[in-house]
Amino acid sequence: MARPSPVARALSQNFLADRAAARQLARLAVPFTSKVPLMLEVGAGKGALTEHLAPRCRELRAYEIDRRLLPALRARFTETSHVTVIGGDFLTSQPPRTPFSVAGNVPFSRTADIVDWCLRAPGLTDATLMTQLEYARKRTGDYGSWTLLTVRTWPRYEWRLVGRVARTRFWPVPRVDAGVVRIERRRTPLVEPASYAWWGELVEAGFSGVGGSLHASLRRVCPRRRVDAAFGAAGLERGVLVGAVTPGEWLRLFDVLG
Known part of the structure; x- marks a missing residue:
């Protein structure tokens, strides 16, 4: 297998190389039988997760910052009219005004910024993010301790660790395993x-x-x-x-x- 490119390393890219893991992440992102009205995918890469999210959404906007990947990504979904591939940095995008979900295999080095973007978006209903396992465990209390960010946002958001993925399921292979953290906005806040x-x-x-x-x-x-x-x-x-x-x-x- 080819060595990862300097660009992949610079963008902290670790592509999902396992279809079963991508399919499971899509199920965790849309755990209901009804389709999500609007889903934003962070870091679509080569479309491994996009493929499994598309049937679960009425509209899917797939963001990819690496312009080298855009031609093939767009060609892959050219016949899927409700999927829009957007070239650019997800973090510079404006949140939709209507309710929406977020999912993605996020670059480990940008996890904190992506989570912050999600928590600041008024229309966010839920976010299902594949992150470093340590991050996912720390934010969800899985170590038996709780962080400032989790406690501060707890009245409005529930944080859960919903999955783990071995590092060997990615290419390039990262140094650590991944975890799937799900952040859900509460319908009724716990604090007025x-x-x-x-x-x-x-x-x-x-x-x-x-x-x-x-x-x-x-x-x-x-x-x-x-x-x-x-x-x-x-x-x-x-x-x-x-x-x-x-x-x-x-x-x-x-x-x-x-």
């Missing part, structure tokens, strides 16, 4: 919109590390007696590390502190 800014401020303060513990960090923004009462309601010890506090426990803290 009017209180969401305070939720974010509270979580940011808790993850600041000031004072050496979550209890001490929260005392910077709330009276000690209220923090004590919140910890009691959540069943937390005062010395608990912030990463060990689950989103559900954060919500119980917020019930008292909010």
